[in-house]
Amino acid sequence: SQTIHQWPATLVQPVGSPLSLECTVEGTSNPNLYWYRQAAGRGLQLLFYSVGIGQISSEVPQNLSASRPQDRQFILSSKKLLLSDSGFYLCAWSRATSGNTIYFGEGSWLTVV
């Protein structure tokens, strides 16, 4: 069976510090990978998605970046965090070839202080 792991679960970072959230998927090959942000009153916002190694599409301009160094690894990064980066970040995956069902990780709470 497939599993998705995301860490850290909780993070408190000062403004201007770097960020790295990591996500890995097991039990499948060549998944589509996603980073979402869940903000109060704004629902689920797609930040990045990837259909393959090194292939990253950004949905919204922002202070964040994403990378996919390996087939089942997806990393969300920032060089300098802003207060507005605080939120709940969700990694997710879907099969590349059979429909749109998305499977989510447990999420990471980021608080920028």
Added chain:
Amino acid sequence: AQRVTQPEKLLSVFKGAPVELKCNYSYSGSPELFWYVQYSRQRLQLLLRHISRESIKGFTADLNKGETSFHLKKPFAQEEDSAMYYCARGETSGSRLTFGEGTQLTVNP
């Protein structure tokens, strides 16, 4: 851009009452519609998808192309249905999903 609208951010009903969570989507292409649910302290998970035409945990949702709606319904709400519900649309060609803003459902005893 694709849009999904969930007009109600909060919805509160009593146990045993019918519940309907509204969802409207922008009309274009061949949409595939989903409902996702997030229970307290659990990860976001798929509840149902329109192409399956199934009932999950007593919930059903019918795709109405004329009204571009995909409302989620349950005839008798239970307390354990209290959760955050997201409507989402994708394309049958396999593109990424667009989510609505979510509706927080509270079922009171």
